[in-house]
Amino acid sequence: xxxxxxxxxxxxxxxxxxxxxxxxxCGTLHSVDQYLNIKLTDISVTDPEKYPHMLxxxxxxxxxxxxxxxxGVFQWFxxxxxxxxxxxxxxxxxxx
Amino acid sequence: GCAAPHSEQLLEDSMPKHLVLLRDGRTxxxxxxxxxQFANLVLHQTVERIHVGKxxxxxxxxxxxxxxxxxxxxxxxxxxxxxxxxxxxxxxxEILEEQRVEQQAKQESEKLKVQALKERGLSVPRAxxxxxx
Numbered sequence: 001x002x003x004x005x006x007x008x009x010x011x012x013x014x015x016x017x018x019x020x021x022x023x024x025x026c027g028t029l030h031s032v033d034q035y036l037n038i039k040l041t042d043i044s045v046t047d048p049e050k051y052p053h054m055l056x057x058x059x060x061x062x063x064x065x066x067x068x069x070x071x072g073v074f075q076w077f078x079x080x081x082x083x084x085x086x087x088x089x090x091x092x093x094x095x096x
Numbered sequence: 097g098c099a100a101p102h103s104e105q106l107l108e109d110s111m112p113k114h115l116v117l118l119r120d121g122r123t124x125x126x127x128x129x130x131x132x133q134f135a136n137l138v139l140h141q142t143v144e145r146i147h148v149g150k151x152x153x154x155x156x157x158x159x160x161x162x163x164x165x166x167x168x169x170x171x172x173x174x175x176x177x178x179x180x181x182x183x184x185x186x187x188x189x190e191i192l193e194e195q196r197v198e199q200q201a202k203q204e205s206e207k208l209k210v211q212a213l214k215e216r217g218l219s220v221p222r223a224x225x226x227x228x229x
Contacts, residue, residue, distance in 0.1 A: 057177075
């Protein structure tokens with residue numbers, strides 16, 4: 001629930017996600033659900049040489065179970081300072 | 097049930113194609129006919145696309161039913177972006193051969209890596225067990 005709320009606050013921002021198969025995708029966070037599945041729009045692959053098959057894809061849905069890392073951005077939050085960088089490990093998905 | 101074969105082609109031209117990345121690394125491209133809350137998919141006129149370097153090959157697979165747990169990513173293919181791709185399409189035989197060569201090279205370097213780690217008293221966890229949860 002904690003990370004779901006955090007992701008909801010990042011909707012509309014540009015994020016970079018890294019999947020378990022080492023593919024890194026940059027895009028605008030369109031939506032997220034309770035399973036931390038995400039939908040990204042206007043995506044671009046950060047290393048297109050290695051993964052050319054994503055060149056013709058603009059929007060995508062990513063299964064939460066396939067995510068390994070999620071990079072947010074620096075943002076001022078409630079007058080404080082919030083470094084929006086999170087790392088996930090497989091154990092977090094244990095409940096699903 | 098639908099009309100003449102002509103109209104089906106017309107329909108498909110305006111229908112968005114989808115790209116599916118599976119957990120085992122395969123890439124499927126086809127018309128998404130059905131999806132549910134588990135991300136189970138039904139793909140029509142599916143093609144398995146194999147990429148090696150700047151070349152790719154398409155193997156026609158027909159209708160695919162994919163169990164949701166195997167899906168990593170589902171993307172919508174932008175037909176305009178697809179038409180100006182820098183990639184070169186080759187025949188199925190050629191791409192399979194390129195893939196075989198690439199897999200062999202990977203296995204060689206993996207063997208060397210494991211050997212080097214063994215000599216230092218370390219071991220790498222097997223990748224296929226990391227997904228168990």
